[in-house]
Amino acid sequence: MKLLKGLLVASLVTSLSLFTGCSDDDDNNDPAQTQFDLLSAYTDAHLADWTASGWIKDASDVYNNLAARYVIDMRSAADYGTGHIEGAVNATPSTLLSVAGNAGGKTIAVVCYTGQTASWATMALRMSGYADAYAMKYGMSAWNQTYAGSWDGGCSDTYVADFVTTAPPALPTYDAPALSGSQTSGADILADRVQAVLQGGFLTKTAANVFADLSGYNVINYWSEADYTTFGHIPGALQVSPGTLFADQNLSVLDPAGQNVLYCWTGQTSGFMSFYLNVMGYETYSLKFGANSMIHGNLGGHAWGTGGIADYNYPVVTN
Known part of the structure; x- marks a missing residue:
């Protein structure tokens, strides 16, 4: 009997030591997740949507669905007052979410001068639960020809001779940004970050800014590789294909300690994605008017003024 008790005690001690050892190993292999880890896990699960x-x-x-749309106009109060889409509500970045809360179940359509700020704001809305919110393409410039000057003035062929058609360079890999905060869930961190980016406003750079200091920015071309080499690109620009800026894919090409400039065809897609990138902690600027501000005449169907996009003359109201 004594022998049996001794064996049972020895077995129990061995089991406890093994359990404790495994527990220590697990703790050492499961370091506390950072705010970025929690946020990126959440955004990676939702970015495709x-x-x-x-x-x-x-x-x-x-226009064709106006009764079912809640239109948010991001232009200045003065310009909104001189003419806007019937039923549209004026908003600023800081009031966007509170204004959106009055949509009453209608689909939100965001409007601005050119579609660029509206695209930026649309990402904020989608990240905040307005899953079907959308930007009106080309803004008021495409609603009525009276407003087309905003886009007409943004087009240029100034940098045709400066574009190059070299193959894309190897993509760099940067460390993740350090995000501050006390939230412990990805959803809560996202909500805080969305508010912070809205308060900071839409960050943009012009082509002149970039070409004046090509080495001072981390420039990212947001086209396919085929378009990157066919249409040409800003010298030194990285090439990142649309749909690959997930944390587990190409998000690490963003410099957390520098100024990132993202560009596309028109500034609308880059505006949309720049909101997301700033939420993730990267200081990211959208290049105003995209390639249209640099090589407008070479863009074919990607150019402003083609395909009847400026032919509408829909009505505006002033009340």
Whole structure:
């Protein structure tokens, strides 16, 4: 009997030591997750939905479905007052979410001068639960020809001779940004970050800014590789294909300690994605008017003024 008790005690001690050892190993292999870890796990699970087709639509969609749309106008109060889409509500970045809360179940359509700020704001809305919110493509410039000057003035061929058609360079890998905060869930961190980016406003750079200091920015071309080499690109620009800026894919090409400049065809897609990138902790600027501000005449169907996009003359009201 004594022998049996001794064996049982020895077995229990061995089991406890093994359990404790495994517990210590698990603790050492499971370091506390950072705010970025929690946020990126959450955004990676939702980014495909936020960026799904339908985040930007023609002015005709707003006009033909106006009764079912809640239009948010991001232009200045003065310009809104001189003419806006019937029923539109004026908002600023800091009031966007509170204004959106009055949508009453209608689909939100965001409007600005050119579609760029509206695209930026649309990502904020989609990240905040307005899954079907969208930007009106080309803004008021495409609603009525009276407002087309905003886009007409943004187009240029100034940098045609400066574009190069070299193959894309190898993509760098940077460390993740350090985010401050006390939230412990990805959803709560996201909500705080969305508010912070809205308060900071839409960050943009012009082509002149970039070409004046090509080595001072981490420039990212947001096209396919084929378009990058066919249409040409800003010298030294990285090439990142649309749909690959997940944390587990190409997000690490963003410099957490520098100024990142993202560009596309028109500044609308880059505006949309720049909101997300700033939420993730990267100081990211959208290049105003995109390639249209640099090589407008070479862009074919990607150019402002083609395909009837400026032919609408929909009505505006002043009340």
